[in-house]
Amino acid sequence: MAAKRRAQMVEETRAKLVQAARKAFATKGYAAASMDDLTAEAGLTRGALYHNFGDKKGLLQAVIGQIDAEMVVRMRAAQNQAETRWLGFLAEGVAYIEMALEPDIQRIMLLDGPAVLGDPSLWPNQTACLRATTQTIQALIDEGTVRPMDAEAAARLINGAALNASLWIAAADDPHAVFAKAVEAFRYLAVGLLQTER
Protein backbone atom coordinates (compact mmCIF):
# COMPACT_ATOMS: atom_id res chain seq x y z
CA MET A 1 0.00 0.00 0.00
CA ALA A 2 1.24 3.47 0.88
CA ALA A 3 2.20 6.04 -1.70
CA LYS A 4 -1.07 6.87 -3.31
CA ARG A 5 -0.83 8.34 -6.72
CA ARG A 6 0.12 11.97 -6.61
CA ALA A 7 -2.96 13.14 -8.43
CA GLN A 8 -5.18 11.23 -6.07
CA MET A 9 -3.71 12.90 -3.02
CA VAL A 10 -4.21 16.30 -4.57
CA GLU A 11 -7.78 15.40 -5.29
CA GLU A 12 -8.21 14.43 -1.66
CA THR A 13 -6.95 17.70 -0.28
CA ARG A 14 -9.10 19.61 -2.75
CA ALA A 15 -12.12 17.62 -1.65
CA LYS A 16 -11.34 18.23 2.00
CA LEU A 17 -11.02 21.95 1.42
CA VAL A 18 -14.21 22.14 -0.61
CA GLN A 19 -16.10 20.23 2.04
CA ALA A 20 -14.83 22.44 4.85
CA ALA A 21 -15.54 25.55 2.82
CA ARG A 22 -19.04 24.42 1.99
CA LYS A 23 -19.79 23.95 5.65
CA ALA A 24 -18.26 27.27 6.66
CA PHE A 25 -19.90 29.24 3.85
CA ALA A 26 -23.28 27.71 4.58
CA THR A 27 -23.21 28.35 8.31
CA LYS A 28 -21.34 31.66 8.59
CA GLY A 29 -21.81 33.08 5.14
CA TYR A 30 -19.05 33.74 2.63
CA ALA A 31 -17.86 37.06 4.06
CA ALA A 32 -17.69 35.90 7.66
CA ALA A 33 -15.99 32.61 6.89
CA SER A 34 -12.32 32.73 7.81
CA MET A 35 -9.83 31.00 5.53
CA ASP A 36 -7.64 30.20 8.53
CA ASP A 37 -10.49 28.51 10.34
CA LEU A 38 -11.83 26.40 7.51
CA THR A 39 -8.42 25.24 6.35
CA ALA A 40 -7.55 24.29 9.92
CA GLU A 41 -10.74 22.27 10.16
CA ALA A 42 -9.60 20.42 7.06
CA GLY A 43 -6.25 19.75 8.72
CA LEU A 44 -4.40 22.09 6.37
CA THR A 45 -3.30 25.73 6.11
CA ARG A 46 -4.06 28.64 3.84
CA GLY A 47 -1.06 27.66 1.75
CA ALA A 48 -2.90 24.67 0.39
CA LEU A 49 -5.90 26.81 -0.33
CA TYR A 50 -4.16 29.46 -2.36
CA HIS A 51 -2.16 26.83 -4.17
CA ASN A 52 -5.23 24.90 -5.27
CA PHE A 53 -7.87 27.56 -5.75
CA GLY A 54 -6.04 30.83 -6.28
CA ASP A 55 -8.13 32.91 -3.93
CA LYS A 56 -11.25 32.92 -1.79
CA LYS A 57 -13.53 33.41 -4.76
CA GLY A 58 -11.93 30.44 -6.50
CA LEU A 59 -12.82 28.28 -3.54
CA LEU A 60 -16.39 29.52 -3.67
CA GLN A 61 -16.55 28.63 -7.35
CA ALA A 62 -15.44 25.10 -6.57
CA VAL A 63 -18.09 24.75 -3.89
CA ILE A 64 -20.74 26.08 -6.23
CA GLY A 65 -19.66 23.64 -8.92
CA GLN A 66 -20.15 20.77 -6.54
CA ILE A 67 -23.59 21.87 -5.39
CA ASP A 68 -24.67 22.65 -8.92
CA ALA A 69 -23.87 19.13 -10.04
CA GLU A 70 -25.89 17.67 -7.20
CA MET A 71 -28.86 19.85 -8.02
CA VAL A 72 -28.94 18.79 -11.64
CA VAL A 73 -28.98 15.15 -10.69
CA ARG A 74 -31.97 15.64 -8.42
CA MET A 75 -33.86 17.73 -10.93
CA ARG A 76 -33.39 15.16 -13.66
CA ALA A 77 -34.55 12.46 -11.28
CA ALA A 78 -37.74 14.36 -10.49
CA GLN A 79 -38.40 14.92 -14.15
CA ASN A 80 -37.80 11.34 -15.25
CA GLN A 81 -40.15 10.04 -12.61
CA ALA A 82 -43.16 11.89 -13.99
CA GLU A 83 -45.60 10.42 -16.50
CA THR A 84 -45.72 13.22 -19.02
CA ARG A 85 -43.17 15.79 -19.99
CA TRP A 86 -45.37 18.59 -18.72
CA LEU A 87 -45.82 16.93 -15.34
CA GLY A 88 -42.09 16.36 -15.33
CA PHE A 89 -41.56 20.06 -15.83
CA LEU A 90 -43.78 20.88 -12.89
CA ALA A 91 -42.04 18.27 -10.76
CA GLU A 92 -38.73 19.81 -11.71
CA GLY A 93 -39.89 23.16 -10.43
CA VAL A 94 -41.19 21.75 -7.19
CA ALA A 95 -37.95 19.86 -6.72
CA TYR A 96 -36.07 23.08 -7.20
CA ILE A 97 -38.14 24.78 -4.54
CA GLU A 98 -37.56 21.91 -2.16
CA MET A 99 -33.83 21.90 -2.73
CA ALA A 100 -33.51 25.59 -2.11
CA LEU A 101 -34.88 24.93 1.35
CA GLU A 102 -31.58 23.41 2.36
CA PRO A 103 -29.26 25.90 4.08
CA ASP A 104 -26.25 25.04 1.92
CA ILE A 105 -28.05 25.77 -1.31
CA GLN A 106 -29.95 28.70 0.09
CA ARG A 107 -26.98 30.59 1.38
CA ILE A 108 -24.27 29.65 -1.10
CA MET A 109 -26.12 29.34 -4.39
CA LEU A 110 -28.88 31.89 -3.96
CA LEU A 111 -27.48 34.59 -1.71
CA ASP A 112 -23.71 34.78 -1.54
CA GLY A 113 -22.96 33.25 -4.93
CA PRO A 114 -24.60 35.90 -7.08
CA ALA A 115 -23.39 38.70 -4.80
CA VAL A 116 -19.75 37.59 -4.94
CA LEU A 117 -19.43 36.12 -8.42
CA GLY A 118 -22.08 38.10 -10.25
CA ASP A 119 -24.94 36.86 -12.35
CA PRO A 120 -25.18 33.05 -12.25
CA SER A 121 -25.70 32.84 -15.99
CA LEU A 122 -22.11 33.94 -16.44
CA TRP A 123 -20.67 31.28 -14.19
CA PRO A 124 -18.39 28.72 -15.83
CA ASN A 125 -20.81 25.96 -14.97
CA GLN A 126 -23.46 27.89 -16.86
CA THR A 127 -25.67 26.86 -13.98
CA ALA A 128 -26.42 23.40 -15.20
CA CYS A 129 -29.85 23.34 -13.65
CA LEU A 130 -30.88 26.35 -15.69
CA ARG A 131 -29.77 24.57 -18.84
CA ALA A 132 -31.77 21.54 -17.82
CA THR A 133 -34.91 23.62 -17.42
CA THR A 134 -34.35 25.37 -20.72
CA GLN A 135 -34.06 22.05 -22.53
CA THR A 136 -37.22 20.76 -20.94
CA ILE A 137 -39.16 23.83 -21.96
CA GLN A 138 -37.81 23.70 -25.49
CA ALA A 139 -39.00 20.12 -25.78
CA LEU A 140 -42.43 21.17 -24.53
CA ILE A 141 -42.56 23.88 -27.16
CA ASP A 142 -41.51 21.46 -29.89
CA GLU A 143 -44.21 18.98 -28.95
CA GLY A 144 -46.81 21.76 -28.95
CA THR A 145 -47.61 21.72 -25.26
CA VAL A 146 -46.15 25.11 -24.54
CA ARG A 147 -46.80 28.14 -26.73
CA PRO A 148 -43.92 29.19 -28.96
CA MET A 149 -41.59 31.51 -27.12
CA ASP A 150 -38.00 31.94 -26.04
CA ALA A 151 -37.26 28.84 -23.98
CA GLU A 152 -34.44 30.41 -22.05
CA ALA A 153 -36.58 33.37 -21.09
CA ALA A 154 -39.26 31.09 -19.75
CA ALA A 155 -36.71 29.00 -17.89
CA ARG A 156 -35.16 32.04 -16.27
CA LEU A 157 -38.42 33.51 -15.09
CA ILE A 158 -39.64 30.17 -13.82
CA ASN A 159 -36.36 29.70 -12.02
CA GLY A 160 -36.64 33.12 -10.49
CA ALA A 161 -40.14 32.44 -9.29
CA ALA A 162 -39.06 29.16 -7.73
CA LEU A 163 -36.04 30.80 -6.17
CA ASN A 164 -38.06 33.51 -4.48
CA ALA A 165 -40.52 30.92 -3.33
CA SER A 166 -37.67 29.09 -1.63
CA LEU A 167 -36.38 32.17 0.10
CA TRP A 168 -39.86 32.91 1.32
CA ILE A 169 -40.40 29.43 2.64
CA ALA A 170 -37.06 29.26 4.34
CA ALA A 171 -37.71 32.47 6.26
CA ALA A 172 -41.26 31.57 7.24
CA ASP A 173 -42.40 30.59 10.70
CA ASP A 174 -44.36 27.68 9.29
CA PRO A 175 -42.40 26.51 6.26
CA HIS A 176 -44.79 23.66 5.56
CA ALA A 177 -47.85 25.84 5.19
CA VAL A 178 -46.01 28.39 3.10
CA PHE A 179 -44.59 25.64 0.92
CA ALA A 180 -48.11 24.60 -0.03
CA LYS A 181 -49.12 28.11 -0.98
CA ALA A 182 -45.95 28.61 -2.98
CA VAL A 183 -46.40 25.41 -4.94
CA GLU A 184 -49.98 26.33 -5.75
CA ALA A 185 -48.93 29.72 -7.05
CA PHE A 186 -46.09 28.12 -8.97
CA ARG A 187 -48.46 25.73 -10.76
CA TYR A 188 -50.80 28.55 -11.70
CA LEU A 189 -47.99 30.60 -13.13
CA ALA A 190 -46.71 27.67 -15.12
CA VAL A 191 -50.12 27.17 -16.67
CA GLY A 192 -49.65 30.53 -18.33
CA LEU A 193 -47.01 28.97 -20.54
CA LEU A 194 -49.41 26.38 -21.92
CA GLN A 195 -50.70 26.54 -25.45
CA THR A 196 -54.24 27.92 -25.35
CA GLU A 197 -56.53 25.26 -26.77
CA ARG A 198 -58.79 26.58 -29.44
Added chain:
Amino acid sequence: MAAKRRAQMVEETRAKLVQAARKAFATKGYAAASMDDLTAEAGLTRGALYHNFGDKKGLLQAVIGQIDAEMVVRMRAAQNQAETRWLGFLAEGVAYIEMALEPDIQRIMLLDGPAVLGDPSLWPNQTACLRATTQTIQALIDEGTVRPMDAEAAARLINGAALNASLWIAAADDPHAVFAKAVEAFRYLAVGLLQTER
Protein backbone atom coordinates in the same frame (compact mmCIF):
# COMPACT_ATOMS: atom_id res chain seq x y z
CA MET B 1 -29.48 83.34 8.10
CA ALA B 2 -26.79 80.93 9.31
CA ALA B 3 -27.31 78.56 12.19
CA LYS B 4 -29.66 76.05 10.72
CA ARG B 5 -31.74 74.08 13.14
CA ARG B 6 -29.84 71.26 14.76
CA ALA B 7 -32.12 68.53 13.51
CA GLN B 8 -31.90 69.86 9.99
CA MET B 9 -28.13 69.72 10.00
CA VAL B 10 -28.20 66.15 11.21
CA GLU B 11 -30.58 65.29 8.44
CA GLU B 12 -28.19 66.83 5.96
CA THR B 13 -25.20 64.81 7.09
CA ARG B 14 -27.27 61.65 7.07
CA ALA B 15 -28.39 62.41 3.54
CA LYS B 16 -24.84 63.08 2.43
CA LEU B 17 -23.65 59.81 3.90
CA VAL B 18 -26.49 57.83 2.37
CA GLN B 19 -25.84 59.36 -1.01
CA ALA B 20 -22.12 58.63 -0.89
CA ALA B 21 -22.78 55.11 0.34
CA ARG B 22 -25.31 54.49 -2.39
CA LYS B 23 -22.78 55.49 -4.99
CA ALA B 24 -19.98 53.44 -3.47
CA PHE B 25 -22.11 50.35 -2.88
CA ALA B 26 -23.47 50.48 -6.41
CA THR B 27 -20.12 50.86 -8.11
CA LYS B 28 -17.78 48.80 -5.93
CA GLY B 29 -20.21 46.52 -4.19
CA TYR B 30 -20.91 46.44 -0.48
CA ALA B 31 -17.90 44.37 0.57
CA ALA B 32 -15.36 46.34 -1.43
CA ALA B 33 -16.70 49.74 -0.42
CA SER B 34 -14.44 51.36 2.16
CA MET B 35 -16.04 53.34 4.95
CA ASP B 36 -13.05 55.67 5.00
CA ASP B 37 -13.39 56.42 1.32
CA LEU B 38 -17.10 57.00 1.15
CA THR B 39 -17.22 59.17 4.25
CA ALA B 40 -14.33 61.22 2.90
CA GLU B 41 -16.22 61.76 -0.33
CA ALA B 42 -19.09 63.08 1.76
CA GLY B 43 -16.70 65.45 3.48
CA LEU B 44 -16.93 63.59 6.79
CA THR B 45 -15.22 60.78 8.68
CA ARG B 46 -16.15 57.34 9.93
CA GLY B 47 -17.08 58.90 13.24
CA ALA B 48 -20.18 60.46 11.75
CA LEU B 49 -21.06 57.17 10.16
CA TYR B 50 -20.95 55.06 13.27
CA HIS B 51 -22.72 57.74 15.25
CA ASN B 52 -25.64 57.94 12.84
CA PHE B 53 -25.99 54.39 11.55
CA GLY B 54 -24.34 52.13 14.11
CA ASP B 55 -22.37 50.01 11.68
CA LYS B 56 -21.83 49.29 8.03
CA LYS B 57 -24.96 47.19 7.78
CA GLY B 58 -26.99 50.01 9.28
CA LEU B 59 -25.80 52.27 6.51
CA LEU B 60 -26.80 49.68 3.93
CA GLN B 61 -30.26 49.50 5.48
CA ALA B 62 -30.63 53.25 5.16
CA VAL B 63 -29.61 53.14 1.51
CA ILE B 64 -32.04 50.31 0.85
CA GLY B 65 -34.82 52.22 2.53
CA GLN B 66 -34.24 55.15 0.23
CA ILE B 67 -34.19 53.06 -2.93
CA ASP B 68 -37.20 51.08 -1.82
CA ALA B 69 -39.24 54.23 -1.43
CA GLU B 70 -38.29 55.40 -4.89
CA MET B 71 -39.25 52.07 -6.41
CA VAL B 72 -42.68 52.10 -4.86
CA VAL B 73 -43.40 55.53 -6.26
CA ARG B 74 -42.50 54.43 -9.75
CA MET B 75 -44.48 51.22 -9.54
CA ARG B 76 -47.58 53.04 -8.38
CA ALA B 77 -47.17 55.52 -11.20
CA ALA B 78 -46.99 52.75 -13.78
CA GLN B 79 -50.04 51.09 -12.31
CA ASN B 80 -52.17 54.22 -12.11
CA GLN B 81 -51.45 55.07 -15.71
CA ALA B 82 -53.01 51.88 -17.03
CA GLU B 83 -56.63 51.60 -18.12
CA THR B 84 -57.64 48.47 -16.25
CA ARG B 85 -56.38 47.01 -13.02
CA TRP B 86 -55.07 43.96 -14.83
CA LEU B 87 -53.13 46.04 -17.33
CA GLY B 88 -51.87 48.06 -14.40
CA PHE B 89 -50.60 44.89 -12.81
CA LEU B 90 -48.70 43.97 -15.96
CA ALA B 91 -47.32 47.49 -16.24
CA GLU B 92 -46.18 47.24 -12.66
CA GLY B 93 -44.22 44.11 -13.46
CA VAL B 94 -42.63 45.60 -16.54
CA ALA B 95 -41.73 48.70 -14.56
CA TYR B 96 -40.08 46.51 -11.98
CA ILE B 97 -38.01 44.80 -14.64
CA GLU B 98 -37.00 48.14 -16.08
CA MET B 99 -35.99 49.52 -12.71
CA ALA B 100 -33.86 46.55 -11.90
CA LEU B 101 -31.82 47.41 -14.94
CA GLU B 102 -30.30 50.33 -13.10
CA PRO B 103 -26.96 49.50 -11.48
CA ASP B 104 -27.92 50.96 -8.10
CA ILE B 105 -30.98 48.80 -7.75
CA GLN B 106 -29.38 45.78 -9.33
CA ARG B 107 -26.37 45.66 -7.11
CA ILE B 108 -27.74 46.98 -3.83
CA MET B 109 -31.29 45.70 -3.73
CA LEU B 110 -30.97 42.43 -5.61
CA LEU B 111 -27.46 41.18 -4.95
CA ASP B 112 -25.76 42.61 -1.89
CA GLY B 113 -28.87 43.43 0.08
CA PRO B 114 -30.20 39.90 0.47
CA ALA B 115 -26.69 38.49 0.97
CA VAL B 116 -25.82 40.90 3.78
CA LEU B 117 -29.16 41.49 5.47
CA GLY B 118 -30.89 38.21 4.70
CA ASP B 119 -34.26 37.61 3.12
CA PRO B 120 -35.85 40.88 1.96
CA SER B 121 -39.22 39.90 3.40
CA LEU B 122 -37.74 40.28 6.86
CA TRP B 123 -36.43 43.79 6.26
CA PRO B 124 -37.94 46.55 8.37
CA ASN B 125 -39.29 48.23 5.27
CA GLN B 126 -41.12 45.01 4.52
CA THR B 127 -40.02 45.75 0.95
CA ALA B 128 -42.71 48.19 0.15
CA CYS B 129 -42.85 47.24 -3.49
CA LEU B 130 -43.71 43.68 -2.56
CA ARG B 131 -46.59 44.95 -0.47
CA ALA B 132 -47.75 47.06 -3.36
CA THR B 133 -47.83 44.05 -5.66
CA THR B 134 -49.63 41.95 -3.08
CA GLN B 135 -52.34 44.57 -2.71
CA THR B 136 -52.79 44.82 -6.45
CA ILE B 137 -53.17 41.06 -6.79
CA GLN B 138 -55.59 40.88 -3.89
CA ALA B 139 -57.74 43.50 -5.59
CA LEU B 140 -57.65 41.49 -8.81
CA ILE B 141 -58.77 38.41 -6.92
CA ASP B 142 -61.59 40.31 -5.23
CA GLU B 143 -62.88 41.64 -8.52
CA GLY B 144 -62.78 38.13 -10.00
CA THR B 145 -60.08 38.72 -12.57
CA VAL B 146 -57.52 36.48 -10.92
CA ARG B 147 -58.36 33.04 -9.61
CA PRO B 148 -58.65 32.74 -5.83
CA MET B 149 -55.25 32.08 -4.31
CA ASP B 150 -52.80 33.42 -1.79
CA ALA B 151 -52.05 36.93 -2.98
CA GLU B 152 -48.70 37.15 -1.25
CA ALA B 153 -47.56 33.90 -2.80
CA ALA B 154 -48.43 35.15 -6.24
CA ALA B 155 -46.73 38.46 -5.60
CA ARG B 156 -43.57 36.81 -4.41
CA LEU B 157 -43.28 34.47 -7.36
CA ILE B 158 -44.06 37.23 -9.82
CA ASN B 159 -41.46 39.40 -8.13
CA GLY B 160 -38.92 36.63 -8.33
CA ALA B 161 -39.59 36.10 -12.00
CA ALA B 162 -39.20 39.80 -12.69
CA LEU B 163 -36.07 39.94 -10.60
CA ASN B 164 -34.37 37.14 -12.49
CA ALA B 165 -35.43 38.72 -15.73
CA SER B 166 -33.66 41.90 -14.68
CA LEU B 167 -30.47 40.10 -13.75
CA TRP B 168 -30.54 38.34 -17.06
CA ILE B 169 -31.07 41.51 -19.04
CA ALA B 170 -28.41 43.42 -17.17
CA ALA B 171 -25.78 40.77 -17.91
CA ALA B 172 -26.73 40.37 -21.55
CA ASP B 173 -24.70 41.60 -24.50
CA ASP B 174 -27.84 43.04 -26.12
CA PRO B 175 -30.04 44.14 -23.23
CA HIS B 176 -32.70 45.53 -25.51
CA ALA B 177 -33.33 42.28 -27.34
CA VAL B 178 -33.32 40.28 -24.14
CA PHE B 179 -35.67 42.76 -22.54
CA ALA B 180 -38.27 42.03 -25.21
CA LYS B 181 -38.01 38.27 -24.70
CA ALA B 182 -38.23 38.65 -20.93
CA VAL B 183 -41.32 40.84 -21.09
CA GLU B 184 -43.03 38.37 -23.41
CA ALA B 185 -42.32 35.50 -21.06
CA PHE B 186 -43.44 37.60 -18.12
CA ARG B 187 -46.81 38.33 -19.72
CA TYR B 188 -47.36 34.66 -20.50
CA LEU B 189 -46.61 33.64 -16.95
CA ALA B 190 -48.93 36.28 -15.58
CA VAL B 191 -51.76 34.95 -17.73
CA GLY B 192 -51.58 31.77 -15.68
CA LEU B 193 -52.98 33.70 -12.75
CA LEU B 194 -56.13 34.67 -14.65
CA GLN B 195 -59.49 33.19 -13.84
CA THR B 196 -60.26 30.57 -16.51
CA GLU B 197 -63.35 31.71 -18.33
CA ARG B 198 -66.04 29.05 -18.44
Added chain:
DNA sequence: ATAGAAACATACGGGACGTATGTCAATTTA
Protein backbone atom coordinates in the same frame (compact mmCIF):
# COMPACT_ATOMS: atom_id res chain seq x y z
C1' DA C 1 21.86 10.30 -8.50
C1' DT C 2 20.69 14.80 -9.20
C1' DA C 3 17.95 18.57 -10.78
C1' DG C 4 13.65 20.50 -10.96
C1' DA C 5 9.02 21.10 -10.03
C1' DA C 6 4.87 20.31 -7.52
C1' DA C 7 2.43 20.52 -2.95
C1' DC C 8 2.02 22.55 0.95
C1' DA C 9 3.58 25.33 5.39
C1' DT C 10 5.21 29.60 7.40
C1' DA C 11 6.10 34.51 7.69
C1' DC C 12 4.98 39.19 6.44
C1' DG C 13 2.57 43.48 5.04
C1' DG C 14 -1.52 46.15 4.22
C1' DG C 15 -6.17 47.36 4.61
C1' DA C 16 -10.57 47.67 6.87
C1' DC C 17 -13.89 47.44 10.58
C1' DG C 18 -15.38 48.60 15.17
C1' DT C 19 -14.51 50.88 19.55
C1' DA C 20 -12.71 54.04 22.75
C1' DT C 21 -11.50 58.54 23.57
C1' DG C 22 -11.34 63.45 22.73
C1' DT C 23 -13.29 68.06 21.17
C1' DC C 24 -16.47 71.62 20.07
C1' DA C 25 -20.89 73.66 19.66
C1' DA C 26 -25.65 73.97 21.19
C1' DT C 27 -29.14 73.68 24.49
C1' DT C 28 -30.73 73.53 29.05
C1' DT C 29 -30.78 74.92 33.81
C1' DA C 30 -30.05 77.59 37.74
Added chain:
DNA sequence: TAAATTGACATACGTCCCGTATGTTTCTAT
Protein backbone atom coordinates in the same frame (compact mmCIF):
# COMPACT_ATOMS: atom_id res chain seq x y z
C1' DT D 1 -26.22 85.19 32.00
C1' DA D 2 -23.01 81.69 33.34
C1' DA D 3 -22.30 76.91 34.04
C1' DA D 4 -23.23 72.26 32.97
C1' DT D 5 -24.73 68.68 30.19
C1' DT D 6 -25.73 66.47 26.03
C1' DG D 7 -25.32 65.65 21.21
C1' DA D 8 -22.50 65.46 16.87
C1' DC D 9 -18.68 64.48 15.04
C1' DA D 10 -13.21 63.70 14.64
C1' DT D 11 -9.12 61.11 15.95
C1' DA D 12 -6.50 57.20 17.59
C1' DC D 13 -6.01 52.43 18.46
C1' DG D 14 -6.41 47.33 18.39
C1' DT D 15 -7.67 43.36 15.94
C1' DC D 16 -8.85 40.43 12.32
C1' DC D 17 -8.20 38.71 7.80
C1' DC D 18 -6.79 38.43 3.06
C1' DG D 19 -3.14 37.89 -0.38
C1' DT D 20 1.73 37.31 -1.38
C1' DA D 21 6.36 36.09 -0.74
C1' DT D 22 9.39 32.82 0.95
C1' DG D 23 10.78 28.46 2.62
C1' DT D 24 10.71 23.09 2.97
C1' DT D 25 9.73 18.57 1.65
C1' DT D 26 8.48 15.00 -1.44
C1' DC D 27 7.93 13.16 -5.90
C1' DT D 28 9.32 12.71 -10.76
C1' DA D 29 12.22 12.83 -14.72
C1' DT D 30 16.53 12.26 -17.03
